[in-house]
Amino acid sequence: MSQKLTSPNEDYAKWYNEIVYRADLAAQSPVRGCIIIKPYGYEIWEGIKASLDRRFKETGHQNAYFPLFIPQSYLKREAEHVEGFSPELAVVTVAGGKELEEPLVVRPTSETVIGEAFSQWIQSWRDLPLLLNQWANVVRWELRTRPFLRTTEFLWQEGHTAHATHDEAEEETLRMLDVYAAMAIEDAAIPVIRGLKSNVERFAGALRTYSIEAMMGDGKALQSGTSHNLGQNFAKAFDIKYLNKANELEYCWTTSWGLSTRMVGAVIMAHGDEVGLRLPPKLAPYQVVLVPVYKTEEERSRVLEVLHRLAAQLKAAGVRLHLDDREETPGFKFNDWEMRGVPVRLELGPKDLEKNSVVLARRDILGKEGKRFVPQDGVVQAIHDLLAEVQANLLAQATQFRDSRIHDVNSYDQLKQAIEASGWARGYWAGSDDDERRIKEETGATLRNFPLEGQPEDGVCFYTGKRGGGRVALFAKAY
RNA sequence: CGGGGCGUGGCGCAGUCCGGCUAGCGCGCUUCGUUCGGGUCGAAGAGGUCGUGGGUUCAAAUCCCGCCGCCCCGACCA
Known part of the structure; x- marks a missing residue:
């Protein structure tokens, strides 16, 4: 495969x-x-x-x-x-x-x-x-x-x-x-x-x-x-x-x-990451996918019974979910749903039946670190909290990534470096339309916009050297 | 519009150069068994006008001519 x-x-x-x-x-x-x-x-x-x-x-x-x-x-x-x-x-x-x-x-x-x-x-x-x-x-x-x-x-x-x-x-x-x-x-x-x-x-x-x-x-x-x-x-x-x-x-x-x-x-x-999609809980079609784990037919029916009960509780609490009862192995389903970006996975198997617990695994933190055991009667609250955490973490990660790639530039060379390094360039701008087009031709970067937030002091245009009336421009390659 | 690539079971491909016999392979699919806490394994099956039209030939997925379509990379755009 x-x-x-x-x-x-x-x-x-x-x-x-x-x-x-x-x-x-x-x-x-x-x-x-x-x-x-x-x-x-x-x-x-x-x-x-x-x-x-x-x-x-x-x-x-x-x-x-x-x-x-x-x-x-x-x-x-x-x-x-x-x-x-x-x-x-x-x-x-x-x-x-x-x-x-x-x-x-x-x-x-x-x-x-x-x-x-x-x-x-x-x-x-x-x-x-x-x-x-x-x-x-x-x-x-x-x-x-x-x-x-x-x-x-x-x-x-x-x-x-x-x-x-x-x-x-x-x-x-x-x-x-x-x-x-x-x-x-x-x-x-x-x-x-x-x-x-x-x-x-x-x-x-x-x-x-x-x-x-x-x-x-x-x-x-x-x-x-x-x-x-x-x-x-x-x-x-x-x-x-x-x-x-x-x-x-x-x-x-x-x-x-x-x-x-x-x-x-x-x-x-x-x-998205190397494993696949990562969907923010607020937009994810399924916020939680429930994966049963079992060996025997008898275990299967007991596990599914509990999962159906939990699913009903979660649904009542407004959680969008999917119970994956396909006859694939659990490992296959884990990978499948991670690729599809479901924020939280709930696993339930024989061991959980004994302990009245479930395993919750989060998509934004893969592997063991992202897994936790929670008691069945606390599942609704735990998932509610976890979804909020994932939502916040995705925003935090994206923000950190973005900020690390925005470079303040004071010269055209610095802009070129920033763009070369797959980042954005931010700097004072007093250039003409033609200047803007020239930058596009030479670097592939376009003037994305003049950001509204944080209007700074007046500064010197990184391209023309002119005093720029306090206008800051963001340049980047764009889709 | 320029450059590149591709069209063969549902998907991904091999075969095409150097024509040849029942067109292969992996995945997926169906059934049975097995396995099941990180992509189980095995067996038996189903499934193809080789993009399309024409030509060459005893014989075309394969060679020739035309057409159609799609994808990727660049210039325009949410």
């Missing part, structure tokens, strides 16, 4: 692909660049989705659904927007056996249709703010695809809001960025850096774009969520206007923000 996973240190891309398929997260689809998301992978997405959806509702948003097809002319109304998206559009020109009068674009994002709707729905300042979200699939004909990280069709949510003033829109943009960061940190156990995107990386048609950037196990950055202040660009293109209290017609200020199934890729790459 060719069971050993490729080591991430040996070939990270291969390791990633193997995990995706072997952990049963996804399958290849018959269509180039698309994937079939299998139940185990989809449940991780559902966890992300549930967390975000709850947070969206808490911040006053409502869900709606807009059509998959967008009249081609809509895309053209916002100049920068078309330009940004036209190369990657899928367009329907024939339907019902006939050439369409106007081709329909399969949405790459929905600013345009939603903008058109907003223009009809918003008339008064009393209609504002309008806070909507939609869960949807979108299509972007990318040249190079990778499972979850970049697929031709992907699932995401896109929030779209309209406000009376620039400041309210900006506030919303940042609020939703914070929602993303909270989900990433609290649920996915992935530390992220919130920041402003550079002009070069800004969303087509936005005034300002913000992102959360996460570090993957190979030191590359992954933009895991984006939030745009669209200014009045789309309001002007789609005529989204309202009457203010002084009875004057004004353009709205709109925002949009999205987070996609790419986040599943982030979870894989932020936590």
